[in-house]
Amino acid sequence: MMRRGWREQGELVRFRLGPRECVLFTGPEAHDAYFRAPEDQLDAKAVYQFTVPIFGRGVAYDVAPEIMSEQLGFLVPALRETAMHRFARIMFEETKQFADALGEEGEIDLPAAMNALTVNIASHCLIGEEIRDQLDAGFAEAYRDLQKGINALGFFLPRLPVPSHRSRDRARRKVAELFSRIMAGRRLSGAEPDDFMQTLLRARYKDGRALSDDEITGILLTVLFAGQHTSAVLATWTGLELLNAPASLAQVRDEMQNVYRAPGATMNFETLKRQAALERAIRENERLHPPLILLIRKVLKPMRYGGHVVPAGALAMVSPAVSHRLPHVFANPERFAPDRFAPPAAEDKQHHYALIGFGGGKHRCMGKHFAYMQLKAIWTLLLDRFDFRLDAAIPAPNYGSWVTGPRAPCRVRYRRRPEASLFQ
Secondary structure, eight states: OHHHHHHHHOSEEEEEETTEEEEEEOSHHHHHHHHHSOTTTEESTTTGGGGHHHHOTTSGGGSOHHHHHHHHHTTGGGGSHHHHHHHHHHHHHHHHHHHHTTOSEEEEEHHHHHHHHHHHHHIIIIIOHHHHHTGGGTHHHHHHHHHHTOSHHHHHOTTOOOHHHHHHHHHHHHHHHHHHHHHHHHHHHTOOOSSHHHHHHHOBOTTSOBOOHHHHHHHHHHHHHHHHHHHHHHHHHHHHHHHTOHHHHHHHHHHHHHHHOSTTOOOSHHHHHTOHHHHHHHHHHHHHSOSOSOEEEEESSOEEETTEEEOTTOEEEEOHHHHTTOTTTSSSTTSOOGGGGSTTTOGGGSSTTSOOTTOOGGGOOTTHHHHHHHHHHHHHHHHHHEEEEOOSOOOOBOTTSSSOOBOSOOEEEEEEOSSOOSOO
16 A cells, blocks of 8 residues: 555555555655654654553653663674674574584574574673573563564553553563572672673663663563564565575675685674675565564654654654665665665665665664674585575565565474585
8 A cells, every 4th residue: 555655656655554644755865854753743652652562651652762772772882893703702602503503404484583593692792691591481481472462452552451462561571570580690790791781781870870780671571572573574574585586696606605714714793794795685684574664753843844744643653664675776676686785786885775674764764784783604604504495485574564575384394414514
């Protein structure tokens, strides 16, 4: 429907969802106006209240925008290059452990496998080793229940006492208790691991106040959801599209040989950066299969664009799923073509808002480069170890989910490669 709206009406399309008036902004220039609009004109907080039961009170979309920015700012040092070097090692170790457990051959549900692996990686990298060690002791189950709390019903009625919301609330309490025990243990022992939790334990607001345990729990959950759920979906689509495109898969494998065949080569931050062909494949999946198909703001003040006025009270939207397939921005947009991001085409460089899979403006995802590195680590090691086979066509997107992965079933077969592994 939104694609038809763009074809028939252009950059701005007005429509209704139930009682709500909505306006879709489509195309790089419209994105620019959307993402540059100030918070007192286009407000994210009013829209994303369904996340408050998950992340908790006093954090993210439950606080004023300037407080949210201050909270997320605490994490910026933990995403700098020095931390990324450590994360690369963890990504390798976690994926190697996952691959070792697969054995010689078999079949996996790819979305479930990518979700489990990225939970391991994100919890280890972003929260701390204690959480990773307790994944099998209840954290993974609680996290799954929190994930189920992100649904269409919760978007409109986040406090409705339905079973999925009751499970969500129980899981939130369980996670808070687990995190509080770990924080108490660190304070008692004096241990200060190099992770996000410790960064937040040391952090202070501008007024000098320390963060409460519940604020730390909420910020960590915010970061974990941002760093894991969308990455799992994008990892799944990347695998599916590469398996369906032999020439692109061969290019990725050749690049792996060039980067890692040298004596003593190991997977690390620097070698992962050199895998440009694999990164282009990931970016092409971000274009074709953006995990979030809608980004939404509430219009607080009337907004003018292109001779039109978007009224206060409306929901303003951009849709990566629509804008990433505009034929005047991306040539032959329905085709999987990773090299569209390589020179001389460099189609994403035509405009800084041509590719918006990770959002834009003030709310652009701060973990984009973490996500790219994680997906490169996962598929480099898996493609080194195994040949994969997709026996059916690539499944259609499941638009019934807030984060859009493929419809079930989505199973792939694998067999260990006879060649010697590039990694010991």
